[in-house]
Amino acid sequence: MTAEQNSALDAMIGYNLKRANTIAESQIRRCLANIGLAPREFSALALAVEIPNITQSTLARHLGVERSGLVSTIDALEQRALLNRVAVPGDRRIQALIATAKGIAAHQEALCAIQMQEEQLTQVLSATEIDSLRAVLQKIRKFEEGKTP
Amino acid sequence: MTAEQNSALDAMIGYNLKRANTIAESQIRRCLANIGLAPREFSALALAVEIPNITQSTLARHLGVERSGLVSTIDALEQRALLNRVAVPGDRRIQALIATAKGIAAHQEALCAIQMQEEQLTQVLSATEIDSLRAVLQKIRKFEEGKTP
DNA sequence: GGTCAACTGTTACAGAGGTTAACAATATTT
């Protein structure tokens, strides 16, 4: 009565993680599509809004992604005028990212949409289950990502 | 002291799910590479071993994937002689998948490797935290996947 | 029975996310 195990796969944390992530990602993709943002663009925009003048390299580090993989994302955000790459006086290698007013507005809108999506995703869980899930996932992240940050 | 929140992203279940899944997937990919299996191939092989004579369509349904996406995976497994597609007398549309002895052996080996990986992934968690994580992820899956199975 | 609907495996195509390797321009270290 606890959990009908169809397969040994259902006992694996990794497999359950993947399936749950697939569900969450498709929900997020759908609700961000209304705003015209891909999941990847949202997370990059979010950090650009929260950390003004952030650099693409440090942004990539925050997101746990190679910096090369971020170029096209920033391109898209800049083309839609949600942020700008601005030159930095002291260092001519880097370009500071600053979100535009339009970008900040889109970010706010996306935050609302995702909050609703999170409620939908976790509506079958109790408040303590949600907190526990978040805490445990963060624990895994901090342990594994902390190895070579 | 509980959790240093760098960004609002870190409070989102969906984002933590994605990051944790990335970690787990890369671990799994690495440890399955020794056996010569991709993650996708492992999950397909696992079900073929557990459910003899399973059909590609029902296998796809179990994995939550389109059946077209499974063709190349089954091709790879068949080319490596880990399973066979055999004709079914009653119905000439379907082909039953049956794992070979070599396939069963590879599956066993992969199970061991993944068990070690799971211990590595969850080594920072208590036993109750692990059980809780698995239970909560399954709860999400059952709720969302149960909508249109 | 014959027709229409439904299912199976397959192919071709597309797209998102991600990685690695190289590169030129620029800073930093020694």
Add this chain to the structure above:
DNA sequence: AAATATTGTTAACCTCTGTAACAGTTGACC
């Protein structure tokens, strides 16, 4: 001054995934 490191960028590639179409086959219905 020279060697080393960093930044942004491009190009090529991989995996997973979905969509749309298809021919062959089966089942349902009248």
